[in-house]
Amino acid sequence: MATGESSAARNRQWLLARRPSGMVSEADFELAERPVPEIGPGEVLGRVRWLSFEPAMRGWMDDRESYVAPVELGEPMRAPGLAEVVASNDPAYAPGDVVFGMMSWSEYVSGGWSARTAGRGYRRVPTDVPREMLLGPLGSTGLTAYVGMLDVGRPEPGDTVVVSGAAGATGSVAAQIARIKGCRVVGIAGGAAKCRWLLEEARIDEAIDYKSSDVGRRLRETCPDGVDVYFENVGGSTLEAVLDNLALGARIALCGLISGYNDAEAQPGPRNLFQLIVRRASIQGLLLWDFLDRVPEAFADLRRWVTAGEIAYRVDVQEGFENIPCTFLRLFTGANEGKQLLRL
């Protein structure tokens, strides 16, 4: 094996030890050591170099039907990330290649990767792009922001666009794309620092701090003609406030509902869905998977915008395999400042 890995080496993993009730905690995970997998014909072995964390991963820990199968108890948690090929029985992958895809909370991943590339599998990534950029604005959150804003939200120049979770990995890219497309952009985020970043670095028009202000009142002030496009990451009372301020024909791109992800009991939805009739508005749920044909163009546009400084981004890079669970938890306490990554 080119990089000198030995099959006698150990593969440390963080397993799902129990299904959380309510807020996730470190005790929901358990450390295990297993042998580094032997690879069979057509299979590839990769060493996990980076992991990326998203709030939606919280849902994978629950035993209920969702857009992916839940993680089984006793199996390693999953996370998107980058791996470096260390051994390959597949001519499509050579040692040293770096691939992006769904990893696990492990030091090594293996399998028949070519069989997966058609759908949601591993794709080789360029070596001349910084890793933080690849996993940040050019990663799945950035790509989701791109298709969610442009293909689902469909803003026109001059539209008023509101983004919740606007300082987050997805929301910040969505908000800046709307700005690039000539829209008036209002971001909703928690705390003065995030709002300052939105105004000064992301250069959107207005920032609403939901922790210190009445979101409904601030929406009425900042969107007097109503909200044409709403990029929704949060749900709860924020969604309700925006529904009361829609413009005629408004489009809501429903990307996430993070405010409810740690609830043991599902919380009630908005009381004012009737506003969808009053405003002849729509809500469309979205996942990146349905837009895979758009990824090459999205990747190229985002790379150009980020390189030109038109899209600002922040990554919060933690270090070390042992810190995987506590890094994941940062998403739910708001401790992360930018896209949450971890380098192994």
Place this chain on the structure above:
Amino acid sequence: MATGESSAARNRQWLLARRPSGMVSEADFELAERPVPEIGPGEVLGRVRWLSFEPAMRGWMDDRESYVAPVELGEPMRAPGLAEVVASNDPAYAPGDVVFGMMSWSEYVSGGWSARTAGRGYRRVPTDVPREMLLGPLGSTGLTAYVGMLDVGRPEPGDTVVVSGAAGATGSVAAQIARIKGCRVVGIAGGAAKCRWLLEEARIDEAIDYKSSDVGRRLRETCPDGVDVYFENVGGSTLEAVLDNLALGARIALCGLISGYNDAEAQPGPRNLFQLIVRRASIQGLLLWDFLDRVPEAFADLRRWVTAGEIAYRVDVQEGFENIPCTFLRLFTGANEGKQLLRL
């Protein structure tokens, strides 16, 4: 005046006496007598012959922003209906013409009708179509069902289509249009009689009686591959049950949310909006006004289907000006059997 009306005649009206808190009651209305209006240049006087009642009218009684201005206290309530022209200073209308449009709970209506025809005004109706058909499946509820099902729901042959309020004026037409278009149709309605009518007369595939069965369980049984199109009239727990049973890419045409119309306090929305992401589904609010260019084709299709017996319909015709308020209330007790009309 051709029909012998005298300007000394009295015009009885039912006024909105107070804004209901919660369930509407007869005491919310008050009888008044006013002179029959004198008409000025370009104006027309019509005698109201038929009124038509819809659950959404309940919302017009509340003093809050909606898709139409609220009825003012002390002003007559509104309702769509038919009037016969009795005097006209507008060459576009002759005595004896029958027009469809937004009437009031009055014996006479007057005004500059030509100015209103462009938008939501009065249109002359054919004399060779039964009045009950004109105000039933060919009226605004039938036309709404047509555009809501075909333009918003967009069912494909073989799709599983669910309709709530399926025995109602709008739902019953929506369900039968889906059947005509080759879909498997499941209707949700309250009570054995309505369900029997759906199966035997409307000839849809399944009927779920929400009063006597677990809607969620029955949806899982009758829609094992999920719901492709949902035509929503009801909201509340019914919406929640359908959201849990959506097929990938499902479309929800949001026509009404009648379950909440009489609530003094707005009720919470569905707890499972996340299913819109899981299923990449959409909710689109709709009003007929946005589809006025579709009305001629819709009217022609519906007339052909009704005449050929492909669309069954029921009208519940009450009689007499004095019975207007109690007739309106029938909508909220489920007493009406079919489209609620009243002949003056």
